[in-house]
Every structure is written in C-alpha cells, then in structure tokens.
Amino acid sequence: MKKIITSLACVLAAVTSFNAMAGGNVEAGKALVAKYACTSCHGADMSSPIDPSYPKLAGQHPDYIAHALTAYQRGDVGANANGRIQPIMGPMAKQLSPKDIQDVAAYVGSLPGSLVVVTESKFVHHAPSN
Amino acid sequence: MKKLLALLALAGVANLAAAADVVANPKAAENKIAMCVGCHGIPGYKATFPEVFQVPKIGGQSAKYIENALKSYQKGDRKNPSMDGIARGLSDQDIADIAAYYSMQK
Numbered sequence: 001m002k003k004i005i006t007s008l009a010c011v012l013a014a015v016t017s018f019n020a021m022a023g024g025n026v027e028a029g030k031a032l033v034a035k036y037a038c039t040s041c042h043g044a045d046m047s048s049p050i051d052p053s054y055p056k057l058a059g060q061h062p063d064y065i066a067h068a069l070t071a072y073q074r075g076d077v078g079a080n081a082n083g084r085i086q087p088i089m090g091p092m093a094k095q096l097s098p099k100d101i102q103d104v105a106a107y108v109g110s111l112p113g114s115l116v117v118v119t120e121s122k123f124v125h126h127a128p129s130n
Numbered sequence: 131m132k133k134l135l136a137l138l139a140l141a142g143v144a145n146l147a148a149a150a151d152v153v154a155n156p157k158a159a160e161n162k163i164a165m166c167v168g169c170h171g172i173p174g175y176k177a178t179f180p181e182v183f184q185v186p187k188i189g190g191q192s193a194k195y196i197e198n199a200l201k202s203y204q205k206g207d208r209k210n211p212s213m214d215g216i217a218r219g220l221s222d223q224d225i226a227d228i229a230a231y232y233s234m235q236k
Contacts, residue, residue: 049195051194052192053192053197053198054192055192055195056190056195059187060186060187061183061185063181064183064185064186066181068186071208071209082179082181082210082211083208083209084202084208113190114190115187115189115190115191116187116189116190116235116236117172117173117187117189118189118235119171119172119173120167120171
C-alpha cells in the first residue's frame with residue numbers, strides 16, 4: 001500500500017512538473033485561437049473539424065500540438081528532421097512565435113475532447129524495482 | 131474525341147474500382163497494430179526529434195485524418211524517423227483498417 005502511495009505521489013509530481021515545463025498560458029492561447037480563426041476549420045469546440053481529413057485537436061497533448069506547429073514552421077527540412085509540408089498549416093504556423101505556440105498548445109490541450117489513449121489490454125505492468 | 135471520352139469513362143470506372151477495393155475492416159486491424167501500441171497505447175509515452183513530446187492521442191481521431199497522416203508519411207510530406215518507416219510498411223488496406231480501428235476507440 002505504501003508503495004502504491006509512493007508511486008502515485010511520483011506520478012503526480014511528474015505530471016505537475018510536466019505542466020510547469022509546458023508553461024503555455026491558456027488565456028493567451030484562447031485569444032490566439034480566436035485571432036487565427038482556428039475554429040473555422042477545426043470546429044467551434046476544436047473537436048469537430050469541417051472536413052474529416054482535418055484533425056480533432058481538443059484535449060490533445062499540449063507538447064504534441066506544440067511539436068506539430070513547430071514541424072509546420074520547419075516545412076521541408078530533409079529526411080532526418082521532423083518537418084511537415086502542408087499548404088494550409090504551413091503559412092498559418094509561420095505567423096506564430098515560440099511563445100504563441102506554447103500558449104495555443106496549452107489552451108487547445110485544455111479543452112474537453114474525445115481523444116483517448118486506450119491502454120493495450122495485453123500489456124503487463126511491473127512495478128518499478130528499486 | 132469520342133475515343134477520348136471512352137477512355138476517360140474507362141479511367142473513371144477503373145478509379146472507382148480501385149477505390150472500392152479498399153473497405154476498412156477494423157477487426158482486421160487487431161493483427162496490424164503491434165507497431166502502433168508500443169507507443170500510442172502507453173499513456174504518457176514520449177518521442178523526440180528534435181522536440182521531446184508525448185506521442186499524439188490517436189484514439190477517437192477521425193479515420194480520414196489518420197489515413198491522411200499515414201499517407202503523408204509515405205509521400206514524405208510529413209517526416210518523422212519512426213513513423214516514416216512504419217507508414218511505408220503499410221498497404222492502403224492496412225491504413226484503412228488501422229484508421230477505422232483507432233477512430234472507433236472511446
């Protein structure tokens with residue numbers, strides 16, 4: 001039981017430090033999402049895109065959203081670095097500062113959405129042994 | 131001119147036939163997701179290059195977007211050292227099956 005509590009505390013600490021690290025400002029992000037009209041394609045709730053080939057984004061991991069926006073900014077940078085070539089999101093992302101990206105990511109990630117991580121039932125989790 | 135039209139009509143039929151070949155079968159995906167779950171099935175799993183980030187949640191995502199993303203990796207419009215290799219190993223049928231499977235997760 002003590003072990004469980006300790007591991008829970010560890011998880012909590014990790015989650016907290018991760019959030020602090022991401023550091024985006026949700027309110028500033030909300031304003032940026034309005035300014036760049038993100039909802040005009042991704043849907044009013046950022047989870048019902050106007051075209052099924054566009055992603056649902058509400059509740060996505062903020063650090064992944066930040067990574068995706070940064071990859072659009074990079075554009076085509078050769079085989080070994082992450083870049084994304086996309087005619088709509090490329091020009092859109094290039095208008096954002098690194099701080100803007102963190103803020104947008106924090107806001108969009110904070111929205112309630114339908115995205116999930118389903119843990120594979122076949123996985124076996126061993127308690128850390130140290 | 132008539133020949134051209136006939137050709138175009140034929141091409142149209144061929145196109146339809148090709149599209150009709152791929153019918154998503156989410157059940158079949160269960161044997162195709164071994165490479166997916168090692169990252170996307172672990173809450174909090176992180177990847178790099180060059181940002182360090184949690185791999186995206188793909189459960190509940192639209193099938194069409196998942197398909198789009200995988201085909202973009204195949205074409206090279208979207209680059210990620212891990213996903214490039216994985217996507218290139220998938221057929222159109224695999225992609226349709228996997229996209230349907232993940233889109234149905236709740």
